[in-house]
Amino acid sequence: MKKSNKQRRAEIKARRLERAAASAARLRLPDVRLPQPAFAFAIGCEPADQHVLQQYNNTYGLLPDFYVARPFTCRDCGAEELWTAKQQKWWYEVVHGHIDSRAVRCLACRRARRERLLNAAPGANLLREKTDRLRALGAVKPNARAVAEVDAALESKWWSLRVVAIQTMGRWGGAENLERLNAFMAARAEGGRRYFSWERVAADAAKSALMRRE
Numbered sequence: 001m002k003k004s005n006k007q008r009r010a011e012i013k014a015r016r017l018e019r020a021a022a023s024a025a026r027l028r029l030p031d032v033r034l035p036q037p038a039f040a041f042a043i044g045c046e047p048a049d050q051h052v053l054q055q056y057n058n059t060y061g062l063l064p065d066f067y068v069a070r071p072f073t074c075r076d077c078g079a080e081e082l083w084t085a086k087q088q089k090w091w092y093e094v095v096h097g098h099i100d101s102r103a104v105r106c107l108a109c110r111r112a113r114r115e116r117l118l119n120a121a122p123g124a125n126l127l128r129e130k131t132d133r134l135r136a137l138g139a140v141k142p143n144a145r146a147v148a149e150v151d152a153a154l155e156s157k158w159w160s161l162r163v164v165a166i167q168t169m170g171r172w173g174g175a176e177n178l179e180r181l182n183a184f185m186a187a188r189a190e191g192g193r194r195y196f197s198w199e200r201v202a203a204d205a206a207k208s209a210l211m212r213r214e
Helices: 005-028 036-042 050-056 085-093 107-118 126-137 144-153 159-172 175-186 198-213
Strands: 070-073 080-083
Touching (some): 126 144, 159 198, 175 198
Antiparallel strands (some): 070 080
């Protein structure tokens, strides 16, 4: 009996999940005949570029030598999914997602969520609207009103909006903005209770904004 495309996709997905589980099991008991990174690459993992990871991640933990496929359960629909090693490499090294972030939604649920946000009534997603506005301001020469909007965003209750404001300042450039970015970096908190603080987040955002200008 000929199988439908849906059935074939389900079988492919099941095989990928099985391979991911098998790879994880082999990594827990590595083959002593191969060095650890070489062993990981031999079973289909992706090498990690630690130079890139170090530029965009500030963590006390160790950065990975490689990425291995990770099974996960979709937060919205409960489907069993697989976050492949190649997808992880793109997320961490191209998009510069934080090394501690993980996939939580399947592709269908990500698309559905994106569609809901795009079609939301005006004001229903105020954070997104403000974020889009700031990013648009970063693409044009600043004026007094734009500078006032960025200053107001830096006082927002949403840290993510403050980060976009810092990115906008980096895109504008200019001696005054570059001086403010360097001031954010100088105020970075190190360790202790203040490690998870706005000062640390602002410093990391400022560092990234300055690197993008280089």
